[in-house]
């Protein structure tokens with residue numbers, strides 16, 4: 001368990017660094033691809049399964065497919081829930097679709113829909 005947590009932290013740190021490095025690049029890309037491309041890249045949902053809901057820490061652990069927008073490979077990992085309502089609605093074992101974004105440096109589930 002301790003080893004798993006260490007791995008998750010290392011993974012998140014790597015992602016944060018990549019996010020900073022690519023920020024300028026993706027901004028330039030958005031201007032070139034126009035409205036359609038920009039819309040698709042900011043709203044895509046990824047299939048996931050809720051593994052654990054921790055209301056005390058505000059975190060939801062999900063087993064998710066590739067999260068291309070944050071450069072995250074498929075894995076099981078805890079993410080910050082957007083708000084209390086999302087924490088209340090989420091149930092362990094449920095199949096969902098999620099959108100995870102880097103919000104002020106915290107990987108946050110900004111959308112969680114049942115499927």
Ligand SMILES: [Cu+2]
Pocket residue numbers: 008011012072073075077
């Ligand atoms: Cu991860």
